[in-house]
Amino acid sequence: MIVDRMPLLERYLFGMTAKAFFGVLAALTGVIWTTQALRELDLVTSQGQTLWIFLVVTGLSLPSLAVILAPVALFGASLWALNRLNGDSEIVTMSAAGVGPWRLLRPLLALSLLVALLVGLMSVWAIPESLRMLRTQITQVRADVVANILREGQFTQIESGLVVHVRERRGGALLGIFVQDSRDPPQEIAYLAERGQIVEEGGSTFLVLENGSVQRREEAGKDPAIVVFQRYAFDLSPFTGAAEVTSYKPRERYTSELIRPDVSEAAYRSQPGRFRAELHERLVNPLYPVTFILIAFAAIGRPRTTRQNRATGVLAAIAAVAAVRIGGLGATNLLVSTPYAVIAVYGLPIAAGLAALWLIFRGPSTATATAAPSALLPAARA
Template structure:
């Protein structure tokens, strides 16, 4: 690799990291707000929020990595063109195909990064995230121990704690159970304690009152108690997942155990084929994206107004490839043997790039060159 190739490749990688950081930050902030409200609102700690944020990062990076590669290629190629570095290289006889070598190498590096994400990091993070969600859903204590807030752990149930002492004593507890449409039950206690026993969580209230209202007869019964035990394990409905997410299945399992997964977990062969080959096609499309960003900007000649038209055209091509990726998944879901369609955006992107480089090296002549008349006296 020549010094020029190393220089351009370093510029691609530098701005790729910059654009990837910006895009990941934007997407992460939008999701972190919702995640923060859900976790902190359920009484979870800041460490749990950071853990969930870290587990969602591989999926965010997978979404923005092709866009960052495209933006880096367009930006660096435009800067090389505006600073006449490409013009100098072309003046020495270097053609567009030779100048495309750094973009191709950059696309291969982006493909390797995407491969690590789709085949290793993303399935592992989704699997771990699903396990942590189940564990947190079963952690009733964290969801209920919130001071000064009316909580609704399940439809028809309201829970309130005025204050929690350092030793775990709950002060001034209010519990309303309206899940039975015929009977509304309300329990209040001066103090209360949460006790766990073999997967069951009991709320023991001390010095309180229980009120039961029959909505049909409008009869209210009141009972004072010194201590009262209420099973709150049933307040929160926990979904038992019998099957794992298809995105959490490892690539080796998809390749070698497809029949067992289809039989035991209910996924169709089309779903397994789509998931497996999407992981490869998402990586290979990075090559097409990088080459499109470079080759499209090589179509135009030098202009004081820049290459904004070529950049806009490259962006439209990127949208076309993304739209195509969304359309070709349906035939694969119906028929697993149609999996080669998933690589069509990559092949089309590379073909378009090669065509653009062909035009950049030998521009088409829209008008025939006029013939030069012969000189007088020439034989």
């Protein structure tokens, strides 16, 4: 609806920048997501989960990526669009026809406001929701340890230093069980049992071993101590998540919980600054798309001839955006320890945007006078 109300010129600039934005955002997200997905391949290769679980777990990180990448993608798209218009002398022609910088800036601002709305929605609602879903999914994966150790003839690593092997499954019984526990070096413990079964009791899960032995080695190089047993219960509850009490991190909290935190909660009392920093980070994120658009336009949005060097403006814009974003992250980290850093959290993007606006509207560009040949003027006005 916003696009339909725009004049043809503004619609052209809006459409070109929007297409570039979605292309850059898809490319950046794909690259970052691939690197994260490669680290989660353990879900499929060693923990026996399905490809669907793998895609769900890795896909739930996309909202967090989008909040960081969307302003950067918008900045890159706007630089590309403005540089292309300048390279083809389109901005020069528009300026010679009486098109002021405000008309060129309006479609870019409209796009930045839409992206800001998207970033705000992701920050305030989608990220905590996705992180909670991710925690639930990981808990279910860990709770699926029973399915993991029931795989016949395979050595399954439940966690680092704990390996389980089952020779055969017969009904509800497990035959030929081997468990190696080296989580507390230099101590190593090996459990061997003829048979066993999974038992759930009182909210806890146990691997009950029958007719076996425990070999315990306290130090490397010494002979192990061997104890024979008829029945032994190995506690699996720490790996199923059954005994865990859910305590959400500040990033996993709903925004309403950050605005009105429970001051009696132990998690809040131990780190109130992290709750404060997380809240203001969510609220300030929508400012960056608008700020980045203004910086890009201030750098290369004014008319330039093909003889004028645009590389300097592009590099200056990249440096300014990097400084603002890094400064914002630093201010957010500082907000954990001091509440006065909130001034810098909001002040950096706002001040950068106002400075860019001043550069845009400070006066006519000297390039305009020599920009367009007079032969282009009638066509431009037409």
